[in-house]
Amino acid sequence: MESESLRLSMDSILALFVQDVSGGVDPGREPEPLQQQQLTVDEGAELFAYKGNDVEAYAAASTPSGLYQLELLSTEKDSNFKVYATTTPESDQPYPALPFDPRVDVTALGRTTVALAWKPTPTGVLMGQPIRYCLVINKEHNFKSMCAAEAKMSADDAFMMAPKPGRDFSPFDFAHFGFSDSGFSSDRGLASNKISRAHAAKPRAPDIRRLCIGNKNLFTVSDLQPDTQFYFDVFAVNSATNTSTAYVGTFARTKEEARQKTLELKDGKVSDVFIKRKGSEFLRFAPVSSHQRVTLFLHACLDAVQVQVRRDGKLLLSQSVEGVRQLQLRGKPKAKYLIRLRGSRRGASTLKVLASSRPGGKTPFPSLPEDTRIKAFDKLRTCSSATVAWLGTQERNKYCVYRREVADGYGEEQRRREQNQCAGPEARRKSEKVLCKYFHSPNLQKAVTTETVTGLEAGKTYLLDVYAVGHAGHAVKYQSKVVKTRKYC
Numbered sequence: 001m002e003s004e005s006l007r008l009s010m011d012s013i014l015a016l017f018v019q020d021v022s023g024g025v026d027p028g029r030e031p032e033p034l035q036q037q038q039l040t041v042d043e044g045a046e047l048f049a050y051k052g053n054d055v056e057a058y059a060a061a062s063t064p065s066g067l068y069q070l071e072l073l074s075t076e077k078d079s080n081f082k083v084y085a086t087t088t089p090e091s092d093q094p095y096p097a098l099p100f101d102p103r104v105d106v107t108a109l110g111r112t113t114v115a116l117a118w119k120p121t122p123t124g125v126l127m128g129q130p131i132r133y134c135l136v137i138n139k140e141h142n143f144k145s146m147c148a149a150e151a152k153m154s155a156d157d158a159f160m161m162a163p164k165p166g167r168d169f170s171p172f173d174f175a176h177f178g179f180s181d182s183g184f185s186s187d188r189g190l191a192s193n194k195i196s197r198a199h200a201a202k203p204r205a206p207d208i209r210r211l212c213i214g215n216k217n218l219f220t221v222s223d224l225q226p227d228t229q230f231y232f233d234v235f236a237v238n239s240a241t242n243t244s245t246a247y248v249g250t251f252a253r254t255k256e257e258a259r260q261k262t263l264e265l266k267d268g269k270v271s272d273v274f275i276k277r278k279g280s281e282f283l284r285f286a287p288v289s290s291h292q293r294v295t296l297f298l299h300a301c302l303d304a305v306q307v308q309v310r311r312d313g314k315l316l317l318s319q320s321v322e323g324v325r326q327l328q329l330r331g332k333p334k335a336k337y338l339i340r341l342r343g344s345r346r347g348a349s350t351l352k353v354l355a356s357s358r359p360g361g362k363t364p365f366p367s368l369p370e371d372t373r374i375k376a377f378d379k380l381r382t383c384s385s386a387t388v389a390w391l392g393t394q395e396r397n398k399y400c401v402y403r404r405e406v407a408d409g410y411g412e413e414q415r416r417r418e419q420n421q422c423a424g425p426e427a428r429r430k431s432e433k434v435l436c437k438y439f440h441s442p443n444l445q446k447a448v449t450t451e452t453v454t455g456l457e458a459g460k461t462y463l464l465d466v467y468a469v470g471h472a473g474h475a476v477k478y479q480s481k482v483v484k485t486r487k488y489c
Contacts, residue, residue, distance in 0.1 A: 047060070047068075051075070053144065053148075054144050054145075055144060055145050055245075055246065057095075059089055070083070080147055080148070080150075080151045081147065082147050082243075084241070084243060093123060093129070094238065094241045094243045095238065095241075095243045095244075095245050096121045096123040096124070096129070096131055096236035096237070096238050096243070096244070096245045097121055097122050097123045097245070098121065098236075098245060098247065099118075099119040099120065099121060099122060100119075101119055102118075102119075102247045102248050103118070103247065103248045103250070104116055104117075104118045104232060104233070104234045104247050104248065104249055104250045105117050105118065105250070106232075106250055106252045107218075108220070109252060109253075109254065109255055110254065110255060111226040111227075111254055111255045111256070111257060111258075112222060112223060112224045112225070112226060112254060113220055113221065113222045113224065113254075114220070114221045114224065114230065114232065114252050114254065115218075115219075115220040115221075116135070116218070116219050116220070116221065116232055116234070116250075117217065117218050118133075118217050118234050118247055119217065120215075120217045121236040121245070123236070123238070124215065124236075129238055129240065130238065130239040130240050131215060131236055131237065131238060131239070132212055132213075132214055132215055132236075132237050132239055133212070133213055133214070133215065133216065133217065133219075133234055133235065133236060133237070134146065134210060134211065134212040134213070134234070134235045134237055134244070135209075135210065135211045135212075135213065135219060135221065135232065135233065135234055135235075136149040136208065136209070136210050136232075136233040136235070137208070137209045137210075137211070137221055137224075137230055137231070137232055137233075138152070138207060138208040138209070138230070138231055139207065139228065139229065139230055139231070140207070140231065141231055142231045142232075142233050142249035142250075142251065143233050143246065143249065144246055145244070145246055146235045146237070146244040146246065149208065149210065149233065149235075152207075152208050153208050153210060212237070224254050225254065226254050226255060226256055226257045227253070227254060227255070227256040227257065228253065228254050229251060229252070229253045230251065230252060230253075230254065231249060231250075231251045232249055232250050232251065232252070233246060233247070233249040234246075234247040234249070235247070261282070262282045262283065262284045262338075263281065263282070263283045263284070264283075264284050264285075264286075265283050265284065265285040265339075265353065265354075265355045267285075267287055267288070267355065267356060267357055267358070268354070268356045268358060268363075269354065270352050270353070270354045270364055270365075270474065271283070271352070271353050271354070272350070272351075272352055273341060273350065273351045273352075273353055274348065274349075274350050275305065275341055275342070275343035275348065275349040275350070275351070276343060276348055277343060277344065277345070277346070277347050277348050278343060278344075278345055279342075279343050280340055280341065280342045280343070281340075281341045281343075282338060282339070282340055282341075283338070283339040283340075283341070283353060283355075284336065284337070284338055284339070285336070285337040285339065285355040286336045286337070287331075287335070287357040289357065290333050290334075291331040291333075291335075291357035292330075292331045292359070293328060293329065293330060293331045293357070293359060294328075294329040294330075294331055294337060294355060294356070294357050295326060295327070295328055295329075295355070295356045295357075295363075296309070296326070296327040296328075296329060296339070296353070296354075296355050297324070297325075297326055297327075297352075297353070297354040297355075297356075297363055297365045298321050298324070298325045298326075298327065298351060298352075298353055299323070299324045299325075299351060299352040299353075299365065299421070299422055299476060300321050300322055300323060300324075300325075300349065300351050300421070301349070301350040301351060301352070301420050301421045301422035301423075302344070302347070302348070302349050302350060302420060302421065303322075303343075303344035303346055303347065303349055304320045304321060304322035304344065305320070305321055305322075305341050305342060305343055305344065305349050305351060306318070306319075306320055306321075306341070306342040307319060307320070307321050307327075307339065307340070307341060307342075308339070308340040308342075309327070309329060309337060309338070309339050309340075310337070310338045310339075310340075311329070311332060311335050311336070311337050312332070312335055312336060313338075316329055316330075317329075323372065323421065323476075324365065324368055324476050326365075331357065337355070339353075339355075341353075350420065350422060351422075352365075352422055352474070363470070363472075364470045364471065364472030364473070364474040365470050365474055365476065366395075366397045366398075366468040366469060366470035366471075366474070366475070366476055367393040367394075367395040367397065367468075368393065368468060368476060369391035369392065369393055369447070371391055372390075372391075372476075372478040372479055373390070373478065373479050373481075374388050374389070374390050374464060374466055374478055374479060374480070374481035375388060375389045375390070375481075376388050376464075376481055376483050377389070380452070381483065381484075381485065381486060382485065382486055382489055383456075383458035383459075383485050383486045383487070383488070383489035384454060384455065384456050384457070384458065384485065384489075385452055385453060385454045385455075385456055385485070386452070386453050386456065386462070386464070386483040386485065387450060387451070387452045387453075388401075388450065388451060388453065388464055388466075388481060388483070389448055389449065389450040389451075390448070390449065390466050390478055391447060391448050392439050392440055392441060392447040392448065392449055393440060393441075393444075393447060394440060394441065394442055394444060394447065395440055396438055396439070396440040397438065397439065397440065397468045397469065397470070398436060398437070398438050398468070398469040399436065399437055399438070399439055399449070399466055399467065399468055399469070400425050400433070400435070400436040400466070400467045400469060400475075401433075401434040401435055401436075401451055401453065401464065401465070401466055401467075402425065402428050402432045402433055402434060402464070402465045402466075402467070403432055403434055403453055403456075403462050403463070403464050403465075404432050404462065404463045404465075405457075405460055405461065405462055405463075406461050406462065406463045406482070407461065408461050408484075410461060410463065410482055421476070421477050423477070424467060424469070424473075424474070424475030424477075425467050425469070425475055428465075434451070434453050435451070436469075437449075437451075456485045457485065458485055458486065458487055458488075458489070459484070459485060459486070459487035460484070460485055461482060461483070461484045462482070462483055462484070462485070463480055463481070463482055464480065464481045464482075464483060465477055465478070465480050465481075466478040
């Protein structure tokens with residue numbers, strides 16, 4: 001052949017030899033197939049030699065016709081390579097040319113995004129060849145060729161995460177107080193329900209990503225991890241020949257996540273916490289004195305929240321909290337506690353939180369029974385009154401009863417949307433107050449009290465609320481009850 005061009009992407013030793021086999025062949029006769037030719041294997045003349053793992057090319061302006069032999073030897077491990085040979089390199093232009101400045105520039109950085117820019121290849125702009133750009137992103141190093149990146153991508157795999165176990169719920173029952181189920185209007189079922197939640201398995205993010213973006217020379221890579229270094233390579237690909245040329249790659253580190261502010265809890269003091277929808281808040285509690293136990297009081301004012309508690313980095317508990325909960329944690333000298341509160345997917349959450357290391361000390365939270373429902377007696381309902389009952393505890397609490405007229409059809413969902421469980425009697429109108437009284441019983445089997453709400457109008461619907469008020473004035477509202485007076489008496 002009169003001229004030839006050879007281009008390689010490899011991790012090996014390359015040697016190119018030439019051997020003249022044209023002697024003795026008539027010009028008008030078709031040559032025999034190569035495998036049938038009886039050739040004398042001579043060492044030949046070495047034209048080109050290279051050792052490395054880069055993209056390499058060899059071209060000669062004028063060469064004799066003959067058999068050209070390419071020898072490849074892998075020096076370290078299994079290797080991949082691609083070869084393109086031609087006798088018309090000037091007209092072929094199989095590999096896209098690089099611009100005068102072949103660097104890839106980082107134009108903007110975010111926590112999960114990196115914006116890149118590079119100059120277009122003259123092969124597409126001047127020669128009109130079908131050029132597209134492909135990006136390769138990984139955390140290890142830059143690649144000198146698309147061939148090397150493809151070999152790495154073929155080794156990636158994924159794994160699945162195992163589902164997490166579920167949890168049990170067992171609401172408290174009024175039955176042992178002598179109230180029949182038929183006379184009790186329940187907002188929840190009394191049977192114990194088993195709920196199991198399996199978390200959808202997620203595939204692991206691949207170690208290397210390839211994105212082909214057409215002929216654009218600006219692109220923003222997204223869905224990256226914060227505070228992580230990534231390497232970015234751009235390849236100009238000739239769609240007609242499926243050959244590619246690598247730009248000079250770059251690397252960049254994504255920005256850190258915004259630092260989460262941590263609220264310091266003071267021993268025995270109530271803190272108000274607001275959590276955005278789907279957001280999280282962190283609380284830190286570091287008791288000054290030596291302690292054997294820590295008591296954590298949580299009052300979820302709206303929807304349930306997920307609570308995680310760590311002591312010196314070790315996870316102690318993780319559970320969902322709704323309403324008022326008291327959590328007992330085993331203490332440790334000089335221990336520090338980190339509390340993470342994760343909000344609801346439905347909306348913002350608010351909580352009242354108290355942490356105490358003092359055993360037996362009074363807290364501003366009133367003691368509550370396990371069941372905070374209000375029971376309405378249908379047989380005692382009149383045109384102007386309604387009789388209700390609720391459970392108390394062995395501790396003496398102050399209970400305040402309030403009423404509010406609501407529209408007919410006022411239901412459970414509307415009640416959940418409207419009511420903040422942490423809003424106490426101070427948020428109510430004076431005209432809505434029925435009475436306040438103190439109550440307790442040493443015998444839990446008899447810790448139930450009743451009250452008749454009078455002064456109601458016939459055929460009207462009312463929302464009844466009971467607040468338990470602690471010694472420091474912090475109130476916890478029982479579950480509201482909707483009652484309707486009789487229309488005719």
